[in-house]
Amino acid sequence: xxxxxxxxxxxxxxxxxxxxxxxxxxxxxxxxxxxxxxxxxxxxxxxxxxxxxxxxxxxxxxxxxxxxxxxxxxxxxxxxxxxxxxxxxxxxxxxxxxxxxxxxxxxxxxxxxxxxxxxxxxxxxxxxxxxxxxxxxxxxxxxxxxxxxxxxxxxxxxxxxxxxxxxxxxxxxxxxxxxxxxxxxxxxxxxxxxxxxxxxxxxxxxxxxxxxxxxxxxxxxxxxxxxxxxxxxxxxxxxxxxxxxxxxxxxxxxxxxxxxxxxxxxxxxxxxxxxxxxxxxxxxxxxxxxxxxxxxxxxxxxxxxxxxxxxxxxxxxxx
Amino acid sequence: xxxxxxxxxxxxxxxxxxxxxxxxxxxxxxxxxxxxxxxxxxxxxxxxxxxxxxxxxxxxxxxxxxxxxxxxxxxxxxxxxxxxxxxxxxxxxxxxxxxxxxxxxxxxxxxxxxxxxxxxxxxxxxxxx
Numbered sequence: 001x002x003x004x005x006x007x008x009x010x011x012x013x014x015x016x017x018x019x020x021x022x023x024x025x026x027x028x029x030x031x032x033x034x035x036x037x038x039x040x041x042x043x044x045x046x047x048x049x050x051x052x053x054x055x056x057x058x059x060x061x062x063x064x065x066x067x068x069x070x071x072x073x074x075x076x077x078x079x080x081x082x083x084x085x086x087x088x089x090x091x092x093x094x095x096x097x098x099x100x101x102x103x104x105x106x107x108x109x110x111x112x113x114x115x116x117x118x119x120x121x122x123x124x125x126x127x128x129x130x131x132x133x134x135x136x137x138x139x140x141x142x143x144x145x146x147x148x149x150x151x152x153x154x155x156x157x158x159x160x161x162x163x164x165x166x167x168x169x170x171x172x173x174x175x176x177x178x179x180x181x182x183x184x185x186x187x188x189x190x191x192x193x194x195x196x197x198x199x200x201x202x203x204x205x206x207x208x209x210x211x212x213x214x215x216x217x218x219x220x221x222x223x224x225x226x227x228x229x230x231x232x233x234x235x236x237x238x239x240x241x242x243x244x245x246x247x248x249x250x251x252x253x254x255x256x257x258x259x260x261x262x263x264x265x266x267x268x269x270x271x272x273x274x275x276x277x278x279x280x281x282x283x284x285x286x287x288x289x290x291x292x293x294x295x296x297x298x299x300x301x302x303x304x305x306x307x308x309x310x311x312x313x314x315x316x317x318x319x
Numbered sequence: 320x321x322x323x324x325x326x327x328x329x330x331x332x333x334x335x336x337x338x339x340x341x342x343x344x345x346x347x348x349x350x351x352x353x354x355x356x357x358x359x360x361x362x363x364x365x366x367x368x369x370x371x372x373x374x375x376x377x378x379x380x381x382x383x384x385x386x387x388x389x390x391x392x393x394x395x396x397x398x399x400x401x402x403x404x405x406x407x408x409x410x411x412x413x414x415x416x417x418x419x420x421x422x423x424x425x426x427x428x429x430x431x432x433x434x435x436x437x438x439x440x441x442x443x444x445x446x447x448x
Contacts, residue, residue, distance in 0.1 A: 294338065
């Protein structure tokens with residue numbers, strides 16, 4: 001069983017994450033851009049990039065198709081179980097290429113860095129050369145730096161264009177810290193989410209109250225972005241489009257989001273997942289027994305993601 | 320280290336390839352709005368009355384149409400699927416952000432700078448996947 005550790009306090013987790021990410025980025029199992037309906041000449045897609053594609057497609061599937069707000073992975077109750085599903089499958093890929101069935105994806109406790117002064121936040125050890133590297137267009141430091149002369153340097157090979165179409169590219173990773181959001185979330189922001197008494201609430205969207213929507217980051221509306229959303233926006237660059245899993249920092253953010261959910265689940269006042277199976281068909285794709293959108297495995301339901309104790313645990317649920 | 324379990328989860332490459340094979344027929348669906356005006360639909364029920372609000376957007380940048388899907392939440396926030404982490408009070412602000420977020424799609428004409436580090440003016444309401 002994997003143990004998910006804080007990437008800033010576990011050098012082993014940090015080293016394995018970098019090694020596994022780079023291995024999956026360089027592994028080509030056979031599927032091509034043509035298989036995935038990506039335009040241009042067909043070329044093979046790495047295992048890492050298959051998850052980029054899956055995330056984009058899920059984000060662009062309205063659930064149900066009759067409305068245009070909730071999608072198969074975001075903006076509704078399924079946000080947390082769908083990303084848990086995604087990370088579980090990625091974790092299995094890491095375990096395979098690392099030869100370590102106890103490997104757990106690391107998390108970034110971004111609220112700890114959020115307690116620092118905004119001007120100091122880009123100086124977090126996370127962005128050091130022995131962790132995720134820094135910002136830039138392209139990133140030029142750390143294990144995901146771009147060097148045009150080196151075929152083995154980290155390359156973004158699939159992204160989206162302004163028309164929201166996947167496309168083949170070949171360039172370096174981009175980050176632009178604090179450009180669109182000035183500071184990371186703080187502990188008090190997390191506690192406001194974990195203090196919610198309901199998992200989610202009607203109208204089950206970005207306008208809902210409840211734990212999921214606060215953690216996803218759509219509420220409250222006033223002021224800066226929130227929690228998970230703010231972390232994407234604060235990092236910027238390739239973390240902005242729907243191809244955001246291009247940046248290895250994507251999973252560090254989502255692993256922490258999942259950890260916060262796990263902490264909420266472990267609390268004495270853990271609310272049940274809603275909507276229930278008997279809820280309106282207008283909530284198709286988000287009810288507890290609905291099939292979640294899968295590309296790289298058979299589908300699962302939110303109910304099947306509620307207890308992860310057979311797969312992984314966290315080194316700490318202190319949020 | 321990549322065992323099948325009772326839910327069928329697996330890290331085996333063969334499992335991944337088989338799954339993509341099953342899904343690929345439907346992969347071209349609905350990820351791109353296409354040409355023409357973008358219509359959004361908001362629905363609500365108030366005191367037992369069903370409300371439907373349809374809004375059409377026709378957006379261009381330098382004369383080139385923006386054709387991805389745009390949506391409006393019931394609180395009036397406008398969002399665009401290509402930058403799913405962001406919501407805006409104004410569609411104009413949203414389109415300005417598209418120019419910043421997709422530098423490969425827009426030639427830099429040198430008239431004004433994108434917001435720099437620490438500039439939180441107009442901080443959008445953000446969300447992501």
